[in-house]
Amino acid sequence: MGGGSSVPYTQEEGDTMSxxxxxxxxxxxxxxxxxxxxxxxxxxxLRGFLGGALLGFATTLAFTATAQTGIGMAGxxxxxxxxxxxxxxxxxxxxxxxxxxxxxxxxxxxTALRMLVSWTWVFIGHLIGSVFYGLLYYAAVTQxxxxxxxxxxxxxxxxxEAKTIGYASLGWAxxxxxxxxxxxxxxxxxxxxxxxxxxxxxxxxxxxMWLPIVIFFGQGFExxxxxxxxxxxxxxxxxxxxxxxxWLWNQIPVTxxxxxxxxxxxxxxxxLAQKKPAVPPVAELNSSHKAS
Numbered sequence: 001m002g003g004g005s006s007v008p009y010t011q012e013e014g015d016t017m018s019x020x021x022x023x024x025x026x027x028x029x030x031x032x033x034x035x036x037x038x039x040x041x042x043x044x045x046l047r048g049f050l051g052g053a054l055l056g057f058a059t060t061l062a063f064t065a066t067a068q069t070g071i072g073m074a075g076x077x078x079x080x081x082x083x084x085x086x087x088x089x090x091x092x093x094x095x096x097x098x099x100x101x102x103x104x105x106x107x108x109x110x111t112a113l114r115m116l117v118s119w120t121w122v123f124i125g126h127l128i129g130s131v132f133y134g135l136l137y138y139a140a141v142t143q144x145x146x147x148x149x150x151x152x153x154x155x156x157x158x159x160x161e162a163k164t165i166g167y168a169s170l171g172w173a174x175x176x177x178x179x180x181x182x183x184x185x186x187x188x189x190x191x192x193x194x195x196x197x198x199x200x201x202x203x204x205x206x207x208x209m210w211l212p213i214v215i216f217f218g219q220g221f222e223x224x225x226x227x228x229x230x231x232x233x234x235x236x237x238x239x240x241x242x243x244x245x246x247w248l249w250n251q252i253p254v255t256x257x258x259x260x261x262x263x264x265x266x267x268x269x270x271x272l273a274q275k276k277p278a279v280p281p282v283a284e285l286n287s288s289h290k291a292s
Contacts (some may be wrong), residue, residue, distance in 0.1 A: 030104055046125065048126045055130070056130050077218075087193065100193070100267065130229040134232055148237070164231060192211075195212060227251060
């Protein structure tokens with residue numbers, strides 16, 4: 001989800017407008033997926049680490065706004081700040097890569113193996129960065145364990161339990177619910193990554209990215225990288241959640257749902273809807289008409 005290739009455009013277009021046409025956006029998606037699959041392991045890990053930590057910052061900002069106002073949507077309006085920073089700095093979010101790199105594979109610009117390697121190392125980077133930030137945030141907000149309740153602490157602990165044992169209490173209906181919420185989440189998150197290519201100006205990129213991220217966060221959908229921060233941090237704060245609860249009832253189904261939603265509803269759908277078909281040269285068309 002971080003940086004990608006710049007969208008090609010003529011000087012005249014660049015002088016007159018910042019809007020990028022959908023077919024050009026799709027080309028930029030393919031280029032970005034290709035570039036992301038070719039990063040070194042060190043780059044994947046470090047960019048993933050920073051992406052996970054920065055999304056943790058955005059999540060605690062959102063929880064703080066909710067705790068201070070009592071209005072969940074207040075947090076949703078602020079959460080996209082972290083996403084914007086990650087994209088503008090060219091860092092990595094594996095959830096966006098679930099839409100972009102498969103397109104590069106389909107176009108034979110990279111391989112399925114490179115795609116899986118990228119997803120794996122970036123995810124590991126997210127895990128390390130999210131837990132690292134979670135440890136620092138726990139130390140700060142609980143004053144090294146001396147404060148165990150109130151405000152953001154209660155919100156994070158409650159969210160960790162709702163995202164795991166809350167679904168477990170519903171059995172298979174809970175498993176289906178978390179998967180669908182993950183699909184809906186990454187439909188919007190990947191759209192946010194794509195919308196960054198819909199403008200050539202920084203302000204335009206920020207505004208375009210902000211919209212779909214507010215939509216996902218404001219409705220409480222399930223994001224794999226956010227949960228890499230929320231659940232282990234909630235466990236540190238006393239949530240009654242085990243490692244098995246975390247991975248079985250959230251992290252694994254959410255990751256799978258994010259893959260399905262990001263690829264099917266954003267990556268593949270936009271590619272099929274907007275990519276320009278190959279047009280044969282005019283001379284070739286004329287010769288075929290004469291032959292008929």
